Amino acid sequence: MSELRFSLADVAGVRLAVSPVNETVMSMWALASPIHYAVHLPWIDRARATLRRPEVADRVRPLVELARPRCWLPDFLTPAARPNVEIAEQLDQIAATPPDVVVQDLLATTPRRPLSAYGRALLAEPRELLPQLVDAVRVWYDEAIAPDWPRMRALLDADVAYRAAQLAEGGAGQFFEQLHPSLRWHGDRVVSDDPFERDFDLRGRGLALNPTVFTERRVLWNLLEDSMPAGAYPVRGVGTLWEATGTPPGDPLARVIGPGRAALLHLLDAAATTTGLARLTGMSAGNVSQHLAALHAAGLVHRSRQGRHVLYRNSDAARVLLRASRGG
Template sequence: MISFVLGVEDLADTRFGISPIHETVLSFRVLREPGLYALHLPWRRSVLGRLDALDTELLTALVGPDRALPDFLTPRPTRFAATFEEELTTVRRTPPGIVRRDVLAAYPRGRLPDVLREIAADDDAPALALRDAVCAALQRYWDVAIKPTWPQMRLVLEADMTYRARQLALGGARLLFADMHPNLRWHDGVLHIDKMIGRHRVLVSGRGLLLLPSVFAHKPAPPVSPEQPPLLAYPCRGVATLWAPTPTADGAALTSLLGAPRTRLLGLLDEPLPTVEIARRLTVTPSAVSQHLRVLHATGLVSRTRDGRHVLYRRSPLGDQLVAPASQSVFAAEVG
């Protein structure tokens, strides 16, 4: 069991984040043990034939026998939603001693695979070579396996955070963690994480707890090392919808359901846009757009998130299922 002891200030500083490199690294487990990740089998089938065989061998070797991963591959994000390239830069700067420590920690009973065996030597050169090789493979893997579907994955992650924020507002930390996962238990200011290979108690001590919803996490995943800053990746809601095939929509039926203005607006939101930009593109007033957005958001067809002074709207996974190439012609209608 791993436990996080959170004081009042730690709870006040508990926050959410999105980490593309966490998702990338956690997906290695799906490649290595597909039987445990039935929901992700469509994704796995779609990427396997496009991956470099040597990269796959190296990256999946980093998954230990207990499915632990070296902590240096998943650095704590420095901001809410860092880019993959920013996070990979952090990994590239990892000192060789940390690389060696974290790889060996993922294999607590030894027996390293051949591709990692040289890391055990008390020498910086093999650790540096491994770090650089892993980073190069990570970049190629991201480009092929994760980047093409990252926008859809991010929407699922953001939807989970919206739900969790509501849970926190309604019932505090107890309700926030209540249905996150059966292995999580909140009691007397301590968050207990059961069925971990580690056995330690971490005093958060003013550092705050960072929560990362994850598409590929099958259970709560704190850092293996107690020396790492407090962080918890956890399985997010809605993963089952992510790889489901999108049904073909009937454009006329969609217009009958939503009306021409909202149908065109929904088709426009395949990227995050503020109200003023939507109004500009549709040549209507912001107030007209706001009325339609309120309805679309209330019905779960669009998601929204704040970015500085602006609220950005984007089509939700549910909205994506309604909008298909066959229905694009209806978006030429005027919004009124």
């Protein structure tokens, strides 16, 4: 069980963001243990083929050795994200990690399992070997994450919008109680039902939270109290991530309402924003807005405002049409 203790400043400092580097690093867990990440099998098949290429395998090896399944990650490798951060900025942040922090963070990961060969080498020569690790993360992002990043980002952005509205409307207690079944709010602290036994006093630094598609079952926290407080939690709707972005071949619904509107309905089992849908479908935001307006007027989608974002989701009538078109 872990506990995070909040002051009033920490409650006000809870922030949500998408972290490209976290997705890149944590994706290694899915690659190594596909049976535990079956929802990602379409991506895993492609990523494994990518990793078999010798020129990729050699450069990514430091990340493969450091991001092993059922092993803790050093905090410097999963830095607290801020809104709209890009992968290049996060890589620069990792590259600038002082050698003593690299050593401290690596040692914090060893109680459960010893370091890999690369981990031991990095521990001995952090200044010399850290650039190899940064290069490994960059290469893996470019080769395996970037091609699918628009659809990942759309799902993650929709979750951030949804959670931000929960926090604004319901306060910290309701927010954390609904963030994940393992979390409970007890007045001035979050109690996390997990095996990590971490104990944090946030000390006015706030808490950075990011949804991730590659977290299995739990909220994952930074290991060390001296690190910037951060946590990664499972994103909502991950089961829709690898669904086809267009309409199925021969989709009868597309013949009735048009392929663009049918494509949106196939994606709106989970709530999404106009921007997110544009990323997923490849349509312009203007076209998506026009289709959504028509679908809303026909009673096929509901819309709700969550903070600064408008989320769309299928209505019951749309779900009936989808079941009929899918032969269900």
